[in-house]
Each structure stands twice: as structure tokens, then as C-alpha cells.
Amino acid sequence: MADARMVAQVTNNPGFIAALDQSGGSTPGALKLYGVPESDYGSQAEMFRLMHEMRTRIITAPAFTGSKVIGTILFEQTMDGQVEGRSVPSFLWEERGVVPFVKVDKGLEAESNGVSLMKPMPELDALLERAVKLGVAGTKMRSTIRLADQQGIAAIARQQFEIGEKIAAHGLIPILEPEVLIKSPDKADAEAILRDEIKKGLDALPEGRQVMLKLTIPEQPDFYLPLVEHARVARVVALSGGYTRHEACERLARNHGLIGSFSRALLEDLRRSMSDDEFNVALEAAVEEIYAASVDKH
Template structure:
């Protein structure tokens, strides 16, 4: 593990840029960017286009370590290059931004109010690949849609089971049990989730560092107690379908929580914008997310 990156993630000021749309979400991300599905005819062409979009963001003059701590990448992005460097090396060596990899293989079908992660079939080879590409941490996402305590426990148990394996391999995993913002019993779900997250933390060895990526809660500072454990490096917030403005308004009410946005970061960016227009828009987005993360 890179100790300089660990120190930056633990104590640095800024937020995490989530640039990790994968197979299922890539067409929507491209469409939001102004690229329709008839612009590509297969998966390879689609991923080439999304890499160009991500590369345009990463290399932009506004995308700097002054305000951005880390960036979450998808496997294809990790194994693609920016100039003559692999993306993670470019981020760290040229920008001072910590590289993180989305590692899950997607969501299972909805069952008993939750979507667990699909079993990880390629985790060993993917972690080996991540080590070769100088990745610092990983991210894996589940979804909770209904108040079902047994199911919520299953989500948390699965996340921690993989987190220990990932941590033992030398990475810092981000545990992401997203609560659907439209869930009928969202506040109650979050209380149950917190209980099991703390139970999971209490079972971790001291050297098993983790981060949490969580839906902005109904109760302000609900997840603050997670930071009382030395294994917790950060608690970060996903936008989860909220607009950037809405997400940042909620984020400001939660101390010691920083943003980790995808759609709310790239909102409004378009392939046809001039570099001047593109830079102005992404700079404004980064500034809004940064301020909401650090000015409490």
C-alpha cells in the first residue's frame, strides 16, 4: 500500500471523482454527454468513446489535486492510457490524485428488498491487474430498496467479506451499500444499516482499513460514529439520483463526509462543447462539490 496515498485519503481536503460507469451504465453516461447509441456498433467502440470522455475530464486544467483527492475508475479505463501512461499512473504522477478501481461485477436480481452484488468470479485476477496498474483502493456497490433487516444484514456481510479479502491483498476497499433515495422507509433503513456497519467494523482487524460510500442520510451526521474506528479512512457520499445542488445541500449538513459523485460531477458536460465551455462547466462543478465537502 502506498502510504503517501493513504495519508492523502485520510487527511487531505477535497472529494472523490467517480468516473467508473461500467457496461450497464455506460450508454446512459454517453447519452448524457451527447453521444447517442448509433455512434457506436459494439462494446469496444462504446468503451473507447467513454474513455475519451473520461480522458477529457482527467486531463482538463480544472481537474487537479487542489480539490480532488481521488478518482474511481472502471477496469477498461484502468487498462487504457492517457498519453503514454496508464490512467492510474497519470492520475498520481501527473495530477497527485489517488486512483481507485470499481471492482464489483454488477448487481444481482432484486430479492427481499435488496440487490446483493453478483459473486465475484474474477476477483483474484482483477486484484493482480490492479496491483500492476498501481491502484490504491477498490469500490463495490450493493443496493437497499426496502426495510428488511435480514436482507440489509446480508448486504453488509457480503460487503465486509469481500472487503477483508481486498484489504488483505493490500488495497483499501470502499464499502458501498447504497440506500435507494426513493425507498419508502429510507430513514429506518439507514438506522438498521448503520447498526450492521458498526458490527462489521468491530470485527475487523486493526490493519484492515476501509472507506464507506453511503447515500446521504435523512438524519444529519447519522454515520459520524463510523469515524470513531481507526479502520475507517473516510466516509464519502454518493449523489444517488439527487441533482448536484440537492446533493450538496444535504452534504453540507453532514460533518466529515465528502462527496464521491458521478452523474452530479459530470452534469451538463457535452461532447460538442468547446474546451473553454467544457472547462468553465467542469470547474464550476468541481468547485461546488469541493466547497460542500470541506466547508461545513
């Protein structure tokens, strides 16, 4: 079972969850934003080494502590890596007070019925067993929704809850992430279908079971409040989805009960060329802005 202190922190404490889980497909873009062009590395191994250096710089920065960053989502290779001679999950929790999660999905299938389901995860149980041994509290898995298609969105929700059950069986907290793309031509309609389908899945969970939800910030403020207040929901966190940090925070602050779980919006001002002082100041500003939007609601 996940450490009860970790569960209490991510369920109740003020703050937000940092998403540091860029995978093979999104890593080149994240490195480019950081100031590392693809010409700087010649292999996937070198790419992931540079990404680990960036993540290490982030999680060892003074502002990256559990007082405001209550949790962080890691890429599998980051979970298996080390910082200052310790496993990353151990360092995060014992030195920084930040609860570690791990991304478990292996990417997306081709779009069908307006959505992209997750690819099969044949090694999921092995990954979950490793995560438990490393002291990880939970997992995250992402699928995407482009169109307001009832059949497609129902399939997305069903898959998320089915795999969530396998994760919960290992004593981990599943974060379900059915992302409505911010460029969806019918985003609000898709969100309405998704809310209903998620509620069906929540209502079917056994007594005492809880999940976390990671959702796109809705078009209508407080639209997900019924999910925030549902007895089977430990926390609802919001992804930035391609919005700038300023716009994501403006939208987030209008939604009571939602806290941030930003990736690109958290990292957008960080550059490899910065001095440590410059880097730490930029990261602290990002942490403060996302924290404020997560706890101070309009």
C-alpha cells in the same frame, strides 16, 4: 501495500473523490447525458472507446488535480487504458496528484429481501493483482438497498465486509458501498439498520485494519457521524445517488465528516459539443461546488 502517500491523501486531505466508474450497464446513460446518443456507436467496443475519450477529457482538464479531487474511482477498462502514452493510474497519480481506485463488482443479483447483493466475482484475485501492479490504491464495490429489511441489510453488510477482507489481503483499501436507494419508501429506517450492521462489521475488523465507506447521504444530517469517527474507518464518502448536483451538495454540506464521491452529479453539465474552454469552465464549476460541500459544513 498501497502507497503510504496515497493512503494519507484519501484519509486526511480536504477534497472529494470523483466517480468515473460507469460500467457497461450505466455507460449508455452517461454517454447520452454527455450528448452521445446510442445511434453514434454500433458495438460495445465503440461505446467504451467513446467513454474513454470522455474520461480522458475530464482527467486532463486543468481543474482535475489532487488539490481538490483527492481520488477517483475508475472502471476496470479505464484502469487498463492509457492517457497521453501512460497508464491511466500512473498519469492520475504522477501527473495530476489524484489517487486511483478501481470498481471491482460485476453488477447486482435480482432483488431479494428488499436488497440486491453483488454478483459473484470469480476473477477478483486476478483483477486485484493487476490493480496492484498498475499502482492503484484501492477498490470500490456497490450493492443496493431498497427496503428496511433486517435480514436483507445484514446480508448486504456481511457480503461487503467479506469481500473487503479479500481486497485488504492484497494490500488495497476497500471502499464498501451499500447504497440505500434515494427512492426507497423507508429510506431513514433502512439507514438506521444499515448503520448498526456496518458498526458490527467494523467492530469485528482486526486491529490496524481500516476500510472506507461510500454511503447515500442520510435523511438525518450527521446520522453517520458514529461511522465517521470509528477507528476502523479511514474515510466516509457520499454518493449523489440520482440527486442533482445542487441538491446533493446541499445535503452533503449538512453532514460533518462526509466528503463527496459523485458521478452523475459531477458530470451533469458536461457535453461533447462544448469547446475545450467551455468544457473546462463547466468542470471547474462542478469541482468547486462539490469541494465546497465536502469541506465547508453548515
